[in-house]
Amino acid sequence: AQSVSQHNHHVILSEAASLELGCNYSYGGTVNLFWYVQYPGQHLQLLLKYFSGDPLVKGIKGFEAEFIKSKFSFNLRKPSVQWSDTAEYFCAVRGPYGSGNTGKLIFGQGTTLQVKP
Amino acid sequence: GAGVSQSPSNKVTEKGKxxxxxxxxxxxxxxxxxxxxxxxxxxxxxxYFQGNSAPDKSGLPSDRFSAERTGESVSTLTIQRTQQEDSAVYLCASSPTGYTDTQYFGPGTRLTVL
Structure with missing residues (x-):
């Protein structure tokens, strides 16, 4: 069965620190990968996604993620976090188009990031 | 246009309702x-709904859960005889056509079963 594992449940950083949130998935085929973010009091929104091509993808607000197929990983990074990055971050995967896949997303359990000003 | 909306935002109910x-x-x-x-x-x-049909119901946890959708608009998720383990935030997402699109999420309904 498909699953997604996020290694860090709660991360506390000071402003300007670098961020890396781990995400590993288990799926024996081509996948699409996503990071979603939920800011306090707001809806879940897409941060970035990977479908194919360059394994280093850039998203909104200076975030990027690298797809490493051999490690089944899609870690999220940001060189310098801001207080406004305080939020919950979710990694998600979906299987390839076809084979009955309907686009449903499989989510990790989430990582709460707290950035101290 | 407007985003995905959900109602109610909060729901507290008694077990069995x-x-x-x-x-x-x-x-x-x-x-x-x-x-x-x-x-x-x-x-x-x-x-998952595509139009008003549900080609993927694989995630419904029991037969107490059902959902329907009217055309390409409103959907209703019904939970019968609620149990405490049903307490959760229920989120809805829509996308333009399906698989290849970004899913846009609503604010969710927080359900608490006492």
Whole structure:
């Protein structure tokens, strides 16, 4: 069965620190990968996604993620976090188009990031 | 246009009662998904609609859960004989056509079963 594992449940950083949130998935085929973010009091929104091509993808607000197929990983990074990055971050995967896949997303359990000003 | 909306935002009910949760997708979006998020966990897929048909119901946890959708608009998730383990945030997402599109999420309905 498909699953997604996020290694860090709660991360506390000071402003300007670098961020890396781990995400590993288990799926024996081509996948699409996503990071979603939920800011306090707001809806879940897409941060970035990977479908194919360059394994280093850039998203909104200076975030990027690298797809490493051999490690089944899609870690999220940001060189310098801001207080406004305080939020919950979710990694998600979906299987390839076809084979009955309907686009449903499989989510990790989430990582709460707290950035101290 | 307007985003995905859900109602009610909060629902408190007693064990054994039925509840209905509503989702209004973005206008024109044919695909609609329901997810559930229990405390401290990630989102779990429940059901997928394409138009008013549900080709994937694989995530519904029991026959107490059902959902319907009217055309390409409103969807209702019904939980019968609620149990305490049904307490969660229920999220709805829509996308323009389905698989290849970004899913846009609503604010969720927080269900508490006493």
């Amino acid at each position: 039925d509840v209905e949760l509503r989702c209004d997708p973005i206008s024109g979006h044919t695909a609609l998904y329901w997810y559930r998020q229990r405390l401290g966990q990630g989102l779990e897929f429940l059901i």
